[in-house]
Amino acid sequence: MADPGSGRGFNLSIVSPEKALFEGEVSFVVVPAFDGELGILAGHAPLMALLSDGVLRVETAAGTQRFRVKGGFVQVVDNKVSVLSEIAEEAA
Amino acid sequence: MQKAREIKRRIHSVENTRQITSTMELVAASKLRRAQQRVAAARPYAAKLNEVIRSLLTPELSHTHAILRQPEVIRRSALILLTSNRGLAGAFNANLIRLAQRTLEERRRAGVKVEFHVVGKKGIRFFSYRGEPMTTARQDITDRPTMDDARSLVDPLIAQYESGEIDAIEVIYAQFKSAMSTPPALMRVLPVAAGGDEDGRRSHNYLLEPSPDEILKFVLPLYVRNSVYRALVESAAAEQGARRTAMKNATDNANDLIETLTREYNRARQSQITQEIAEIVGGAEALRG
Numbered sequence: 001m002a003d004p005g006s007g008r009g010f011n012l013s014i015v016s017p018e019k020a021l022f023e024g025e026v027s028f029v030v031v032p033a034f035d036g037e038l039g040i041l042a043g044h045a046p047l048m049a050l051l052s053d054g055v056l057r058v059e060t061a062a063g064t065q066r067f068r069v070k071g072g073f074v075q076v077v078d079n080k081v082s083v084l085s086e087i088a089e090e091a092a
Numbered sequence: 093m094q095k096a097r098e099i100k101r102r103i104h105s106v107e108n109t110r111q112i113t114s115t116m117e118l119v120a121a122s123k124l125r126r127a128q129q130r131v132a133a134a135r136p137y138a139a140k141l142n143e144v145i146r147s148l149l150t151p152e153l154s155h156t157h158a159i160l161r162q163p164e165v166i167r168r169s170a171l172i173l174l175t176s177n178r179g180l181a182g183a184f185n186a187n188l189i190r191l192a193q194r195t196l197e198e199r200r201r202a203g204v205k206v207e208f209h210v211v212g213k214k215g216i217r218f219f220s221y222r223g224e225p226m227t228t229a230r231q232d233i234t235d236r237p238t239m240d241d242a243r244s245l246v247d248p249l250i251a252q253y254e255s256g257e258i259d260a261i262e263v264i265y266a267q268f269k270s271a272m273s274t275p276p277a278l279m280r281v282l283p284v285a286a287g288g289d290e291d292g293r294r295s296h297n298y299l300l301e302p303s304p305d306e307i308l309k310f311v312l313p314l315y316v317r318n319s320v321y322r323a324l325v326e327s328a329a330a331e332q333g334a335r336r337t338a339m340k341n342a343t344d345n346a347n348d349l350i351e352t353l354t355r356e357y358n359r360a361r362q363s364q365i366t367q368e369i370a371e372i373v374g375g376a377e378a379l380r381g
Contacts, residue, residue, distance in 0.1 A: 015140060017239050017321050019133040034302065048144065049301040050310055073311065075144055077298075082140050086239050086314065 008042040010079045012058060014067055016088040021067060028059040029081060031074050038074075040081055047076040055091060056083065066091040096360040103353045110346035116180065117339035120332045123235065124271060127329035130236070131268055134318075134325055141315055147298070148308055156305065158254035159312045162283050168205045169260035170227075170249050171195060174323060175212030176331045177231055182338035184266065184274065184331055185214040191276040192264050196224075207258065211245070235331065237324035239317070246281070246320045250313055253282050261316075265323035266330035272337060274330035281319050284312075 012029055014022040030039045032054025040047075051074060056067040072085025173192045175185045192215070199206045207227040210216050216229045233241045252258045260282060267277040300307060 013136070015137045017134055017137045017318055018130070020136050045299055046297060047299040047301070048148075048307055049299075050307060071310075073144075073307065075140070084137060084140055084144075084314075086243075086317075 009061075010040075010042045010044075010081060012081045012083070014056070014058075014083040014085070014088060016085055021088055021090060022058065022065070024060065026058050026060045026081075030057040031083060032056065032069065033074070040074075040076060042079060044076045044079075044081075046078075047074070049074050051083070051085065096357055096364060099353055099357040099360060103350055103357065106346050106349050106353065110343055110350070113339045113342040113346060117336055117343055120336035120339060124329060124332035124336055127235070127325070127332050128268075128271075130325050131329050134322055138318055138322060141311070141318055145308075145311060145315055148304055148311070157308060157312065158256075159250065159282070159316070160284060161256075163259040166202075166204055166259040168207065168258045169199060169262060170207045170209060170252070170258050171199070172209045172245065172249075172261070172263045172320070173211065173215050174263065174265045174327045175210070175215030176235070176327075177213040177233075178331075178335075179214060180338060181331055181335035182341075184334035184338075185212075185218075187276045188264060188266060189215060189218050191278065192219075195262070195264065195278060204260075209245070209249075233324065235328050237321070237328055239321055242317050242321035242324055245324075246317055247313075250282070250316055259283075263320060263323045265327040266334075268326040268329040268333065271333035274333050279319065279323060281316055284315075 007027065009025045009027050012022060012024065012026045013020065028039065028041055030037050031049075032038075032052050034050040034052045037054075038049065051069055051072045053070045054068075056069055058065045058067070068089050068091045069083070069085040070087040072083060072088065075082045075084075171192070173188065175188050179185065196206055196208065208219070208224065209228045209230075210219060210226050211230045211233055213231050216226070216231065219226055220229070230245070233245075246261070249258065249261050253261060260280065263279045263281055265277060265279065266274045268274055
């Protein structure tokens with residue numbers, strides 16, 4: 001599947017209190033926002049949103065990674081996306 | 093000879109002790125390393141959380157969010173004391189207990205009713221011996237505390253704070269400054285420190301979904317919980333640091349003792365030999381007549 005977007009990347013970090021699960025350059029991320037899935041590309045407007053339980057999809061140059069989160073929230077600012085979740089783990 | 097054998101036995105006993113203390117030192121050192129990693133791993137989350145809250149917080153919100161209320165007088169408060177389940181960590185638990193006693197006394201003198209929550213066998217044992225009433229006493233938190241531990245510890249208290257049953261939540265824990273320095277510290281979890289710096293507040297025009305109110309309602313308990321989690325993780329690391337230091341000192345002492353005893357043993361043995369030779373020579377002399 002071709003990646004959507006301009007091909008530009010942005011920085012994503014996924015952290016839980018216990019550890020940082022992901023940190024790096026990505027091209028596209030889909031987060032399970034409280035009211036449905038939310039796709040984020042480079043240059044997204046500043047945003048804070050709550051997450052529900054679900055799977056987070058991350059597209060990097062190396063391929064697709066998935067993380068399971070239970071609640072939490074996402075912050076987008078200056079082309080940096082941070083996902084904070086008390087319970088998060090890498091999904092197979 | 094009696095004396096030399098006696099010393100030999102003491103050397104053996106000290107050697108056995110040294111074996112134990114040096115093993116405990118190694119175990120504590122490796123646990124410390126992992127605990128330190130957990131302290132470090134908790135930092136990005138805490139930093140981000142602080143940043144988000146700062147950018148959402150405005151003074152007016154304290155009227156709409158019960159968790160932000162700033163009580164004028166504190167009538168009842170909750171005090172959480174974190175101690176360890178295991179001893180042999182030097183003055184680690186004693187320091188925490190002393191600070192807890194002092195804090196209890198101060199609060200009571202100020203007319204505050206204190207609900208006392210104790211974590212860790214060492215604290216529980218001390219205060220139950222002293223007949224101090226404890227609202228909760230928990231021993232189930234291991235040396236690898238999790239977010240679940242923090243949640244079960246503080247969530248009921250957050251609810252009590254919001255409903256106005258208690259006016260403050262404080263935690264006594266061991267700060268982890270370095271492996272050598274782990275002073276006991278008192279942290280006020282609620283009410284949250286008023287204000288926050290102006291800059292960074294609403295500096296970006298965030299799209300907020302669902303609404304700032306809803307987000308804060310979700311994020312503020314996270315913040316409180318995370319403060320407690322941090323205290324748990326730091327205390328766990330501090331315990332291992334204190335134990336490693338205590339066991340290192342014990343091992344060093346054992347080494348010194350063995351050195352002194354060995355010297356004493358050699359001297360006893362030497363004098364024994366000298367005396368035997370003297371006896372033989374004396375006997376030979378006597379025979380020659």
